[in-house]
Amino acid sequence: MDTEVLIVGAGPVGLTLAYDLGRRGVRCTLIEQKQAPAFLPKMERCNARSMEMFRRLGLADKIRRAGLRSDVPMDVFIILAMNQPPLVSQHYPSVEEARAAIRACNDGTQPLEPYQLISQYTLEPLLKAECETLPNVSVRYGCEFVSFEQDAAGVTAQVSSGSGTRTIRAAYLVGCDGGASTVRKQLGITLRGEGNLLELHQALFRCDELFDRIPIGDGPGHGRHYHVADDRATFLIMQDSTRHWTLHAVVDHSEEMKDLFERTVAIPVRYEMLSCAPWRMNLLLADSYGKGRVFLAGDAVHLVVPTGGLGMNTGVGDAIDLSWKLAATLQGWGGPNLLRSYEIERRQVGERNVGASRYASLGRRKWRAQYRPEIRDPTPAGAAARENLIAIAKVEQPKSNEMIGAELGYRYVDSPIVVGTGRSTHFATIARPPGRAPACRMCGSPTAAPFRIASRRDTRSCGLAAPISTRAGSNRRSDPTAHRCRRSTSRMPLRAIFTNTISSCCGRICTSCGAGTVCRTT
Ligand SMILES: Cc1cc2nc3c(=O)[nH]c(=O)nc-3n(C[C@H](O)[C@H](O)[C@H](O)COP(=O)(O)OP(=O)(O)OC[C@H]3O[C@@H](n4cnc5c(N)ncnc54)[C@H](O)[C@@H]3O)c2cc1C
Secondary structure, three states: OOEEEEEEOOOHHHHHHHHHHHHOOOOEEEEEOOOOOOOOOOOOEEOHHHHHHHHHOOOHHHHHHHOOOOOOOOOEEEEOOOOOOOOEEEOOOOHHHHHHHHHOOOOOOOOOOOOEEOOHHHHHHHHHHHHOOOOOEEEEEOEEEEEEEEOOOOEEEEEEEOOEEEEEEEEEEEEOOOOOOHHHHHHOOOEEEEEEEEEEEEEEEEOOOHHHHOOOOOOOOOOOEEEEOOOOOOEEEEOOOOOEEEEEEOOOOOOHHHHHHHHHHOOOOOOEEEEEEEEEEEEEEEOOOEEOOEEEOHHHOEEOOOOOOOHHHHHHHHHHHHHHHHHHHHHOOEOOOOOHHHHHHHHHHHHHHHHHHHHHHHHHHHHHOOOOHHHHOOOHHHHHHHHHHHHHHHHHOHHHHOOHHHHHOOEOOOOOOOOOOOOOOOOOOOOOOOEOOOOOOOOOOOOOOOOOOOOHHHHHHHOOEOOHHHHHOOOHHHOOOEEEOOOOOOEEEEEOHHHHHHHOOOOEEEOOOOOEEOOOOO
16 A cells, blocks of 8 residues: 555645544545645635634644634624625624633533634645644645545555656545545535525735724724625625735626725725636535545535535534544454444535525525615615615524534434434433533543443444454554553553544543543643
């Protein structure tokens, strides 16, 4: 084998997967067709759940240092132009404010980390640099995946680079190659749902003075999203530097974006349009998340409408779920069926988030449909148009910005690797397996055992975990630490496999007495 896992695509999902696999001691090769990370805006909101995962990977502080400063609120405005009082103002806390709220409440209802605004063009180079520090991760830009064949023992991929076409042999292949995924197409897996809902242009502007001069709201920067009440679906988003702004709108030609920027900002500022390109809104989900030794993650399997911020964030969750299962299987402590649970656990989250995104975008469409040409007029008809749009927008716009249920509240219903996963017809605010563990701090507790998951017999018979004898032998490296069991005189292994699934933490649980720890701080 040239490598244990070949990952196609160095977007945020492929990079997160490579980093987590590398930290787990898995040899992996990450190939990317671009020569280097691009300075092109896409996502900018890393949600609370992704930040919890990045915290476990030791990256949360680095991401915060590279991202937007922590005192800037995430306020959302609906405006006619920036020099006029907003039609609708919605306050969303800065990271500092969110941290204060988290500190004040330790009942498990808060995330352990708040969101972080960081532009994709900042995040990707950061993750790339972190991957390059790991000796068992090989990161190759300028290398395009062409095709693959798989057999019982591995996958053989053809890749092309400046030096020609070559073969890479790997135990597993993961396609993190985005919405047009070549890997998905070669697997014959279809995306279903609503494609090409709307085509917008996105222009990236550099404007150094706007952040300090915005005449709306209080405090620096004042806000993140400025939706313009017009018939072009125009919206302006501040990027992490506070010097860069993206404008989205339905236009025929790129040049129109400059006019729209000036009309939206509506105060004289010096600016430069750095790039402009069309993009399309989709709500699509793949029929399957892989076949055999080939898996898919991120936009390769789910495409959502971006505002609401569930695209990359869902993909980061895919990467984290797949990573430990690949590591467990390769290191001999995951049984032959463990990897099958990836699709069962993550496709339902993809489906749920496509649904959440649809719900949010329908809300947006509803208030935008209230636009009337006279909305700017100082006439009774203009006032009536404004009042009507405001009334609908106050109800519908928050659907895009208040997604904490989708972000934190997902459960792995019917997962074969967690007991007690039965479907529930009633809502419960407390965490139940296989949901995310509540973010109360239990690090260091020697006996806390918040989740008793499965007996050793269960796991042996279903083939999800390798027999103890296998794990105790040559694969010592991946064996969880032992502890003094309350039921047994011998030292029993503490296993991470199940606590990892539900809480993505480094928790351990004893399969004999149920003692364990859940650590959400490392
Ligand atoms: C305007 C906009 C705003 C958004 N805002 C947010 C947000 O706030 N929060 C959020 O969570 N999401 C947001 N998203 C969505 C987010 O950008 C995507 O979900 C995310 O980029 C998906 O990451 P990925 O790694 O799966 O795929 P991608 O980022 O698409 O990366 C795929 C990579 O694979 C490479 N590749 C493709 N084919 C090959 C090949 N054959 N060989 C080698 N390499 C290949 C590509 O070059 C690319 O680098 C937004 C999207 C847009 C368009």
